[in-house]
Amino acid sequence: MYKGKILIILCLICSKGFAxxxxxxxxxxDYIKNETLxxxxxxxxxxxxHFGDTETIKVALKELELGFAGMLDSNYKSxxxxxxxxxxxxxxxxxKDITGQLGNTFTKLTDEGFIIKSFTLKGKSQIVITGKSDVAVLYGxxxxxxxxxxxxxxxxLNIAESPKIDFRLLNHWDNLDRTVERGYAGFSIWDWHRLPDYKDPRYIDYARANASIGINGTVLTNVNANALILTPQYLDKVEALATIFRPYGIKVYLTARFSAPIEIGGLETADPLDAAVIKWWKEKADEIYAKxxxxxxxxxxxNSEGQPGPQNYGRNHVDGANMLAEAxxxxxxxxxxxxxxxxxxxVSDRAKQAYSEFVPYDGQFKDNVIVQVKNGAIDFQPREPFHPMFxxxxxxxxxxxxxxxxxxxGQSTHSIFLPKQYEEVLESDTYRKGKGSTVAKVIDGSLDNKKLTGMAGVSNIGNDINWTGNPMLxxxxxxxGRLAWNPYLSADDIADEWLHCTFSNDEKFIQPVKDMMLKSTEAVVNYMTPLGLHHIMATGHHYGPGPWVSDLSRPEWNPVYYHKADSLGIGFDRTPTGSNATAQYxxxxxxxxxxxxxxxxxxxxxxxxxSWAYKLKNxxxxxxxxxxxxxxxVxxxxxxxxxxxxxxxxxxxERFNDVNMLLNIQYKEAKWWRDACLLYFQQYSKQPLPENVEKPTETLEHFEALNFPFAPGN
Structure with missing residues (x-):
């Protein structure tokens, strides 16, 4: 009886062939259904x-074999x-016969840039994939x-591409106990306990995915760093990952806890100008590079959010960064x-602090220091103006x-296409050298001929089977990765690429879903923080609305600090009549x-x-x-x-059902955001909701009482 049931289940699974x-x-x-193509x-x-027999060329060949096996008939060669x-x-x-067909194209490429060109040579049609390095070939x-x-x-084919940005990194906020700070897709994929001897095959697939979009570096550990990662025991584990990633052109980086000389080095100070501290970091760097x-x-x-730093010793950011740079x-x-x-x-406006601390030191950092700046001055909000430091x-x-x-x-529950947000920031004009001085030109170095260029993304990767907790994310x-390679790509083109490669080539699928993705970013802004509202999320886990929160120990942790709703109106005055943060632009x-x-x-x-009564353009x-x-x-x-x-x-x-369930949760939570926020702000506006706005079915007290003690990523 049980065997019969199992057989039926297996037959059902096999008959779908679609999971x-x-x-x-x-x-x-996926198999290409168009027979002619x-x-x-x-x-x-x-x-x-192929020419060359390095590990990277072997990886490239293996990827081609994998791709051809899936997309073409299995016996296509015969x-x-x-x-x-x-x-x-x-x-x-x-x-020389082949390179002669490429003219001077190589002179325009960086070491990571690739060429894909078709031509006829000695009566044969040929396609060459090449570059100055094996990694360039892999990218090609x-x-x-x-x-x-x-x-x-x-x-x-006549394609020649080089990355416009040198350092294209994921930042993993992963802890050594495998929890992930602000991670919503399970635990860390780094199995520190079983490394270096157990090398999860998933590490190779992680490297493949990153190399396929041009990411060339990974910071393995949380910015709220643990000094233990710099001990010999853990450096052996880091070495194992570095060895796996190397053929894919991916370097490993680590977060350095500034107080490490005290915590694991036995020193009494971490003062960046102390000779013993300087010596300790140089020796630590030598130790790492030996492995x-x-x-x-x-x-x-x-010196942020309680983390140790040079200011603990009366020093500044330049002192700290340059000491490590020397090592x-x-x-x-x-x-x-x-x-x-x-x-x-x-006590000044939190949005002003980074600018105030860093801009006075412009030009004083060593030439192997790059200052990493968030896209906006507060903290990864649904929408922020570009950071004035740019x-x-x-x-x-x-x-x-x-x-x-x-x-x-909304964490991994909510589907939002973030390249649309990235595009908005990158296209923003700083006017530093007049009109056209976009943020993209600042970070790719072209505006001021910078030698170091970089883009980092705080990773959404976890050990969930689909990596990101939500297939759409x-x-x-x-x-x-695509924007780190080329910050001038459009979100529209990126969505188009991703949908074709991830789901289907059928335009009946592509067009409506692409439209959905491109509109999702504005949708999330609207049901969370419209018209420039910001940081009104619930405390700690930042899951759901919490505009009423006002009892946290630090003023800038409280949503009321940011929206400042009262009987007269709402919003944070950053003009000269307020904090004057606009003067930083x-x-x-x-x-x-x-x-x-x-x-x-x-x-x-x-x-x-x-003012609540102020009339907008409509x-x-x-x-x-x-x-x-x-x-x-909503x-x-x-x-x-x-x-x-x-x-x-x-x-x-399988993926249809996953996304369907998550979108329905998103719809439910979008209404939660709308109702909770409007009920709260209505206390101050004293005005009824417009006719076309759905009326809440719960009270403000209901929403204020909601509690999520085990929300992930806290």
């Missing part, structure tokens, strides 16, 4: 020739008759496979010194820090933000305390607009739910 747990991310390599591809790639040749190898290993291979995944033509010759360097969070300099390592600083002892430090390399995980964005990891930008009538309405309450009062924006966000999520239901025929059952 997909999301583990393969955007490297699905498939036969063309088979002819193009039948005869594969079926296809072709004079075409696919050639793989770096420039030094190619014949992934690009080539992406073309096939997207069913693009392989005829007349890991291509170690990338240190990421440092210092790494002989090994070509870098220091990424985070500018996310704020102190309970500084327009104020022409002599210092600045590295963008985006959040891929969603601490303030894989797009944010993918999109970050270029005059052209400050003038726009300072003017109540000209300030972009999506940032209105970020910069102004506005003629409605601020109160009515605020309420209607909350409703608009309505957009309802549309997202309907869109997803309509594309069910084009999606495998």
């Amino acid at each position: 997909n747990d999301g583990y393969k991310l955007w490297l699905q390599y 498939r036969l063309d591809y088979q002819a193009d790639v039948k005869n594969l020739v 079926q296809s008759k072709s004079n075409s040749v696919l050639i793989l190898g770096n420039r030094a290993n190619l014949s 291979v992934y690009h080539f496979l992406r073309l096939m995944q997207m069913n693009s033509s392989l005829k007349n 890991i010759p291509d170690f990338g360097g240190f990421l440092v969070k210092a 790494l300099k002989p090994h070509n390592g870098i220091v990424m010194w985070r500018a996310f600083v704020y102190s309970e002892h500084d 327009g104020a430090m022409p002599k210092t390399p600045l590295m963008m820090e985006f959040q891929i995980t969603q601490e303030y964005l 894989q797009a944010n990891w993918y999109g970050f 270029a005059p052209e930008v400050a003038t726009t933000f300072n003017n109540l009538d000209n300030c972009p309405e999506e940032l209105l309450l970020w910069f102004h305390h506005v 003629g409605n009062t601020l109160w009515n607009n605020l309420a209607l924006k909350y409703q608009e966000g 309505d957009e999520v309802a549309t997202m739910v309907n869109t997803w239901n309509n594309v069910k025929p084009y999606v495998d059952e």
Whole structure:
């Protein structure tokens, strides 16, 4: 009887043949159903020739074999008759006949840049994938496979690409006990206890995914650092990961706890100007590089949120960063010194503190120091204006820090396409050298000819089978990597790529889901923090709304500090009549933000305390607009739910059900956000909700009493 039931279940599973747990991310390599196209591809790639036998070239060949096995007929080599040749190898290993076909293209490439070119040589059609290094070839291979995944033509190829940013890193906020700070996809994928001897095959798939989108570095540990990672026991474990990642062009980095000389070094001080401390860090760097010759360097969070740093000893950020930079300099390592600083002892506007602490030191950092700056001056909010530091430090390399995980964005429950947010920030104009001085030009170094360039993304990766806790949020990891490679790519194109590679090439699926993704970012802003509201999430775990929170020990931890709602209006005055944070921007930008009538309405309450009766451009009062924006966000999520239901025929059952459940939770929680926030703010506006806004079914007291003691990522 039981055998019969098992057989029926197995038959049902096999008959669907359509289950997909999301583990393969955007490297699905699904079978190409278009027979004509498939036969063309088979002819193009039948005869594969490679030059070089390094581990990286072996990885590239293995990836091609994996891609061809999935996308083409399994016996395509015997079926296809072709004079075409696919050639793989770096420039030094190619014949002069082949390199002669490429002209001066190599001179325009960086060491990581690749060429994919088709030509005819000695009567044979040839496609070459090459570059100055083996890693460049690997990047070219992934690009080539992406073309096939997207069913693009392989005829007349003439592609030459180099990354516009040098250091393209994931920042894992992973702890040594495998918890992940602000992580919403399970525990850390780093199994520290079983390393270095047990090497989880997942590490290879992690490396494959990152290399496929051009990510070339990973910071393994939390910015709230633990000094134990620098001990010999853990460095052996780090070495094991570095060895796995090396063929994929990925370097490992570690967070350096500033007090490590005391905690694991036996010193009485961590003063960066103390000779013994300087010696300790130099010896520690030598020790690390003896194990890991291509170690990338240190990421440092210092004197922020209670973390130790140079200010503990009356020193400054330059003293701390430069001391570590000197230790790494002989090994070509870098220091990424985070500018996310704020102190309970500084009673000024929290948004001003990073600028105030760092801008006076412009030009004083060593040449292997890069200052890592969050996209906005508060903390990864649904929407922030660009950080003023990006327009104020022409002599210092600045590295963008985006959040891929969603601490303030509904966490992994809510589907939001973050490349749309990244695009908005990157396109923002700092006016530092006049119009056109965009944030993208600052971080890619082109505005001021910077030698170090970087972009970091706070990882949303965990040990969930689908990596990110929600299949749709894989797009944010993918999109970050693509924008780190080229910060001028459009969110539209990135969504298009990801959907083709991850789900389907059917336009009946692509177009509606892409539209859903591109609108999702604004939807989340609207049902959480419309019109420039910010940091009104619940305390600690930041899960759900909490605009009423006012009893935390530090003023800048309380949502009431940011929205300042009262009987007169709502919003934080950052103009000259308030904190004057706008003075940290270029005059052209400050003038726009300072003017109540000209300030972009999506940032209105970020910069102004506005009367409830103030009329916006559409003629409605601020109160009515605020309420209607909350409703608009909820309505957009309802549309997202309907869109997803309509594309069910084009999606495998497993991922369809996962996303469907999560979107329904998002819809429920969007209404929670709308109702809780509007009931709270209505106490001050004393005005009824507009006719088109749904009326809450619960009381404000109900929402204030909700408690989530075990919310993840806290």
